[in-house]
Amino acid sequence: RKEVEQDPGPFNVPEGATVAFNCTYSNSASQSFFWYRQDCRKEPKLLMSVYSSGNEDGRFTAQLNRASQYISLLIRDSKLSDSATYLCVVNLNDYKLSFGAGTTVTVRA
Amino acid sequence: DADVTQTPRNRITKTGKRIMLECSQTKGHDRMYWYRQDPGLGLRLIYYSFDVKDINKGEISDGYSVSRQAQAKFSLSLESAIPNQTALYFCATSDPGQRPYEQYFGPGTRLTVT
Numbered sequence: 001r002k003e004v005e006q007d008p009g010p011f012n013v014p015e016g017a018t019v020a021f022n023c024t025y026s027n028s029a030s031q032s033f034f035w036y037r038q039d040c041r042k043e044p045k046l047l048m049s050v051y052s053s054g055n056e057d058g059r060f061t062a063q064l065n066r067a068s069q070y071i072s073l074l075i076r077d078s079k080l081s082d083s084a085t086y087l088c089v090v091n092l093n094d095y096k097l098s099f100g101a102g103t104t105v106t107v108r109a
Numbered sequence: 110d111a112d113v114t115q116t117p118r119n120r121i122t123k124t125g126k127r128i129m130l131e132c133s134q135t136k137g138h139d140r141m142y143w144y145r146q147d148p149g150l151g152l153r154l155i156y157y158s159f160d161v162k163d164i165n166k167g168e169i170s171d172g173y174s175v176s177r178q179a180q181a182k183f184s185l186s187l188e189s190a191i192p193n194q195t196a197l198y199f200c201a202t203s204d205p206g207q208r209p210y211e212q213y214f215g216p217g218t219r220l221t222v223t
Contacts, residue, residue, distance in 0.1 A: 002151075004151060008149070032210050034210065034211075041197065041217070041219075042216065042217070043199060043214035043215060043216050043217055044152070044199075044214050045214070046211045046212075049210075087151070087152075091210045095140065095157060095159070095203070095205075096154065097152075097154075097210070097212060098151070099151035099152040099153075100151050101149055101150055101151045102151070
């Protein structure tokens with residue numbers, strides 16, 4: 001079983017729409033959780049950390065459900081520039097990050 | 110200038126050849142990593158280094174070796190390249206003293222083994 005699993009999508013949404021997707025993780029000892037963004041075949045970049053209480057960063061909202069071992073990302077008022085692959089990332093210790101394969105979002109005009 | 114650079118950016122090589130991928134960083138971070146990315150799979154850790162004298166195998170180190178020449182330089186070698194090593198390779202750095210879990214990635218090296 002993969003450590004981090006994501007729906008690969010793609011999620012095709014019109015500008016202004018809301019899109020949400022989840023990922024699940026297998027190791028209940030996971031300590032920290034993140035969403036990274038990766039534009040087409042470029043390097044991943046940290047989008048936001050995910051806290052137990054849920055957190056927002058502008059149009060992006062991340063939530064963590066430890067009991068069910070899933071993380072979610074919601075994007076409100078989608079922009080064309082939000083088109084990317086979103087990587088769910090789980091931290092098991094102070095150096096090892098486990099990456100999901102990514103969820104592709106395409107925002108159309 | 111980019112904080113993490115990788116050379117070459119693209120490389121095509123033949124089966125059996127030895128190839129080296131290089132990574133340099135100006136972030137001053139002690140920790141450096143090598144990953145590979147394949148379609149449909151998440152990034153997988155090949156090797157990581159906490160400092161010049163500390164090098165460790167990741168989850169898929171077979172067929173690869175590394176060298177940490179200096180704090181700023183971390184090279185990945187494929188001793189005898191094979192086609193299933195065709196992938197996108199990323200170098201990354203992190204600083205546990207700042208944002209400990211954020212890794213900064215280089216632009217990647219696209220390697221094709223024919």
